[in-house]
Amino acid sequence: KAGVTQTPRYLIKTRGQQVTLSCSPISGHRSVSWYQQTPGQGLQFLFEYFSETQRNKGNFPGRFSGRQFSNSRSEMNVSTLELGDSALYLCASSLSAGGLVDRNEQFFGPGTRLTVL
Amino acid sequence: AQTVTQSQPEMSVQEAETVTLSCTYDTSENNYYLFWYKQPPSRQMILVIRQEAYKQQNATENRFSVNFQKAAKSFSLKISDSQLGDTAMYFCACFSGYALNFGKGTSLLVTP
Numbered sequence: 001k002a003g004v005t006q007t008p009r010y011l012i013k014t015r016g017q018q019v020t021l022s023c024s025p026i027s028g029h030r031s032v033s034w035y036q037q038t039p040g041q042g043l044q045f046l047f048e049y050f051s052e053t054q055r056n057k058g059n060f061p062g063r064f065s066g067r068q069f070s071n072s073r074s075e076m077n078v079s080t081l082e083l084g085d086s087a088l089y090l091c092a093s094s095l096s097a098g099g100l101v102d103r104n105e106q107f108f109g110p111g112t113r114l115t116v117l
Numbered sequence: 118a119q120t121v122t123q124s125q126p127e128m129s130v131q132e133a134e135t136v137t138l139s140c141t142y143d144t145s146e147n148n149y150y151l152f153w154y155k156q157p158p159s160r161q162m163i164l165v166i167r168q169e170a171y172k173q174q175n176a177t178e179n180r181f182s183v184n185f186q187k188a189a190k191s192f193s194l195k196i197s198d199s200q201l202g203d204t205a206m207y208f209c210a211c212f213s214g215y216a217l218n219f220g221k222g223t224s225l226l227v228t229p
Contacts, residue, residue, distance in 0.1 A: 033216060043208065045216035056215040088160060092217075106217060108154075108162035 002027065004093050004109035012115045018079040021112045025072050025093030031055075032074040033106060034066060037088040046089075049074050050096075078114075086116045119144045119211050123220035130199045131228050137184075138194045138223045140209030149213035151185065153194045156222075157205040165207070168192065199227045 005024045013019050025032050034046040045058035049068035066076040072093075078085055092106035121142045130136035142151065153165040168176045168185050175183050180200075184193045196203055204227045209220040 035217070042221045043210075043217075043219035045218070048215055058216065090162060092162075105164070105167065106212075107164070110159070110161050113160075 004091060004107055006089075006091050006109040006112050008112060009110065010113045010115075012117065013081050014117050015081055015083060017081050018077060019081060019114060020075055020077050021089055021091075021114070023074045023076075023091030023093075023109060025074070025091075026107055028095070029093035029107070030072050030096050031094045032068060032072065033092045033094070034074070034076050035090045035092065036060075037090060037111070038084075038086070043090070046076065081116045083116050086114060088113050119146075119213065119218040121209055121211050121218050121220040123207075123209055123223050125223045126221070127224045127226070129226040129228060130196075132199055132201060134199055135195060135197045136199055136225065138196075138207050138209075138225065140192045140194070140220055142190050142192060142209070142211045142218075142220075144190075144211055144213050146213035149211055151183075151192045152210045152212065152217070153181070153183070153192075154208045154210060154219075155203075155205045156208065157202075162208075166194065196225075201227050201229065203227050 007022045031050045033048040035043050037043045048056040052068045063079045068074045088111045090111045091109045094106045149170045151168045155163045155165045166176050166178045166181050175185050180197045182195045206222045208222045210217040
């Protein structure tokens with residue numbers, strides 16, 4: 001079974017631009033979560049999607065948004081990029097959004113390295 | 118709110134030796150899961166081991182085992198017979214609702 005895939009793997013943008021990152025979960029997984037990883041703040045939760053609906057959101061400004069499609073693939077968008085948005089963005093999928101038992105085991109993709117100049 | 122603390126930013130161990138990585142956490146939830154993830158230089162986050170909070174028995178996975186002290190909110194990872202391929206960042210994480218809360222990580226270097 002193929003793992004979580006993320007595209008692109010590397011991205012360079014300039015301040016003020018916007019960017020869209022893509023994540024394809026493991027086949028059969030319906031929940032997709034996004035995390036931002038920076039040297040200063042570590043790993044921080046961005047949001048979680050299940051059945052095309054955002055179920056939970058971390059403490060990030062509205063410039064960060066996402067969506068999920070009917071095939072469970074997810075995209076996240078960052079508008080009006082700032083230098084501080086430079087980070088590794090990780091996507092993780094889990095089997096379902098049912099009880100804690102199913103939701104807790106998350107499988108991570110390789111990440112997208114975003115550099116904002 | 119949950120917090121996860123890893124007090125050892127860097128550690129090193131010689132090949133074939135045993136090393137223990139420390140982690141403490143704080144959560145108000147009664148039901149939660151604890152994890153150790155490994156992130157090698159390739160950046161792929163890999164699940165090492167998982168512990169259900171309601172289970173008293175410590176989880177083991179081949180050379181990896183944990184010491185889970187629920188009352189003390191401590192969750193340490195022991196790596197036995199360390200191998201060069203164990204060189205990586207190790208993150209402790211807690212899941213109790215909808216997201217993983219990670220510690221800052223411990224960089225482990227395994228030397229020949």
